[in-house]
Amino acid sequence: MTDHNTRRVTSADVARLAGVSRATVSYVLNETPGQTISISTRGRVLDAAARLGYAPSAAARTLRTGRSDVVLCLLPDWPIGPEVGLMLASLSTALARHGLTLVVHPGNQEDRPITEIWKAITPAVVIAYADFSEGEVAAMHAAGVELVVALLGRGAQRGRHELGLPQQLVGCRQAAHLAATGHTSIGYAYPDDDRLRIFAEPRLAGVRDECQERNLAGPAIETVPLDAIQAADSVRRWHAQGVTGVCAYNDEVALAVLAGVRELGLRAPGDLAVIGVDDIPSARLAAPPLTTVTTDQAAQAAYLSATVLAAISGHPGPAVPSAELIQLVRRESA
Structure with missing residues (x-):
């Protein structure tokens, strides 16, 4: 049974177990520069802190350093x-x-x-x-x-x-790939979850800009639920408008479009090319394997981190590394 009266371990407890002063504990755990503390003393402090499960107070650290971490x-x-x-x-x-x-x-x-x-x-x-x-x-x-x-x-x-973050560039890359593979009439598969508008709108804007830049017809927009029968209705309307390639909001919506294509007895990319976003694991298992646009999450994280650090230190932030962030993954669906 948990003892609700158990008190928080303090630096005084660490100091007592290690046989040193609280100041020494503070110097060691905070890696304070300019202190001459022996390796053995440092080891005793770290060992005592580990044995007691001591975690320095975030509030105290904020007071000491002048900012939160x-x-x-x-x-x-x-x-x-x-x-x-x-x-x-x-x-x-x-x-x-x-x-x-x-x-x-x-x-x-x-x-x-x-x-x-x-x-x-x-x-x-x-x-x-x-x-x-x-x-x-x-x-x-x-x-x-x-x-x-x-x-x-x-x-x-x-x-x-x-x-x-270059969500608009995602849509541009999708439409540019369809244009490069010979498609002149483009559709856009919009998600039916309104919570996704914050990403869907700039991606759609990128597709629209690319279509205008390349004099392509479209995009013809259809809201596509994650349901094969309803997706087939969208595919049917795209066909009636002469659409031959579809940019989907993400891979899940793209998979729904592919299911709608199969539901009508059609084939991708021959009857309708489809390109998604994200390169989720199931994208490569689709029938046919899904062409998609993906974001390099490690590069994005490095960019976000560098921006935060630059702003904290008062320096200008880095430029968006668009070329590295957005990548095309070519497969058989488009």
Whole structure:
């Protein structure tokens, strides 16, 4: 049974077990420069801390260093699939190399007000996918949250940094590949989950821009549920309009389009070419294997981490490494 009266282990406990002063414990665990502490003493302190399960107080560390080491990522209310999970894992690793800790909060502001979330943690950085209001930005800065980042913001705000992940470029790459393989009339398979609009709209805009740039017909937009029968209705309408290639919002929607193609007794890419986004594991197992556009999550995480670090230190952020981030994976569907 858990003892609810068990107190938190302190640096005094570590000092007592190691036979040193609390100052020595602080110097060792915080790797304070300029201290002449022997290897054996350092070893005793680290061993004692490990045996006691001692974890330094984040609040105390914030007071000592002048800033938090927490980066708070507020996720919108959208499904957390393999690509999002990989992005968060990569970003967590990249930030950890610089002594920063990533804390992720999924959901939306209706679940819990944004002020309650960041006030409970007081991070150094807040990353979100949507814009903050001017009031929210001012309140965070007043509380010492120096950096506020919008990944898919809609415009510059005082004290907020835009990262501008190139979702529009994803759509451009899709349409450019279809154009390069001879398609002149393009369709777009839009997701039926409204929570995905934050990604779907810029991707669709990229497809639209590429079609205009190359004088292609379209995009003819169909909302495609993850259902073969309903997807077949969209395929039927695309055929009636002369569409020969479809850019899908992501691989799951692309797989639904392929299912709709089979439902009508048609073949891809002969009757309808299909290209997705994300390169999920099942994409290579599709019939036919799915051509897709993918984001290099390790490169994206390095870019996000570098942007955060540059802003914390007051330096200009890096340019978006678009060429490295977005890659085409050629398979048989398009």
